[in-house]
Amino acid sequence: MIRPVAAVAAMAPYALADLGEAGMVSLAQNESAFGPSPRALEAGQAALASAALYPDPDWHALRQAIAEMHGQPRERILCGAGSMELIGALIRAFAGPGDEVLGTAHGYLFTAIASQQAGASYVTVPEPNLRVDVDLLLAAITRRTKLVFVCNPGNPTGTALPNAELLRLRAGLPADVLLVVDQAYGEFDPQDPTPVFDLVARGDTVVLRTFSKAYALASARVGWGLFPETVGGEMRKLLNPNNVSGASQAMAAAAMRDRAHMQGIVARTAAIRTEFVADLRLAGFSVPEPSTNFVLIPFASEEVARAADRALRSGGLLLRGMGGYGLPHALRATIGAAEAMRRAARIIAPFGKDIP
Structure with missing residues (x-):
């Protein structure tokens, strides 16, 4: 057998x-x-003429659109076939047997699955009143903790942690623990994302986003994130080099520009x-x-x-x-x-x- x-x-x-x-x-x-932006639909239709060719493995046009719209360095941006691919690659790159991935009781379930795939233990802390509690996360850190995942706003709770609390969490974590902030619903959160985006420059924080929600491109399967250079370099070893189709890249770039x-x-x-x-x-x-x-x-x-x-x-x-x-x-x-x-x-x- x-x-x-x-x-x-x-x-x-x-x-x-x-x-x-x-x-x-x-x-x-x-x-x-x-529905998605008409500009995105037009761009996707035009891109189909190049369907005989492999898609751009470096997502040049898409990264440029994201960088322009969010005022972030293009070099920090990586794209995936949905943010799920990026979550899976992150955990495989930085956690394995004997390691712990720390999350919250009602955090995104795929994080637990991805931890199992890597052979790592997925550990959670309670969410009092359906909200992420920074003090409980900090108290749960052990020598085995490699990554901390926070979905903000939360899924399925829908509640949002103030930016100041995310900054406090990062300040309290050991330098060798990677903080991953999953902002799949970030566009629905009225908070300015800049303070959280700026954490990436420290070299110990990743911020993830997606085109599946506010950009209405769930079927296109496009996620993106801001990664420190050293983290992004390890990620590229695990991402499929042609992971986002040409039509999806074109649609996402046009959607990003149609703010x-x-x-x-x-x-x-x-x-x-x-x-x-x-x-x-x-x-x-x-x-x-x-x-x-x-x-x-x-x-x-x-x-x-x-x-x-x-x-x-x-x-x-x-x-x-x-x-x-x-x-x-x-x-x-x-x-x-x-x-x-x-x-x-x-x-x-x-x-x-x-x-x-």
């Missing part, structure tokens, strides 16, 4: 959202409720989210303040959450259960079209009476 290596045999597959039956409205994958379109997506999403949260709170739900394109909905119990999920499915709506994130009593709702969110709120509202 052919057997996998022990670390792979012990793993469970990464669990994607249940997409349900055809015709149902999915509010389960944190996709954009609105007005991205800001429009963020503003429209926030407006629908505000109405949805208000409806839920009026029904008695204690919803954490979100800085993302989704909302976490805590119910009175796991049983009530399951009942609400059944009711939503009967109404043609799919939300995502949060049992895998240690929140079996909660559902996560991606912000979709306004009509779909109003319908979701009407279906969910009666379950608020079960909350003490």
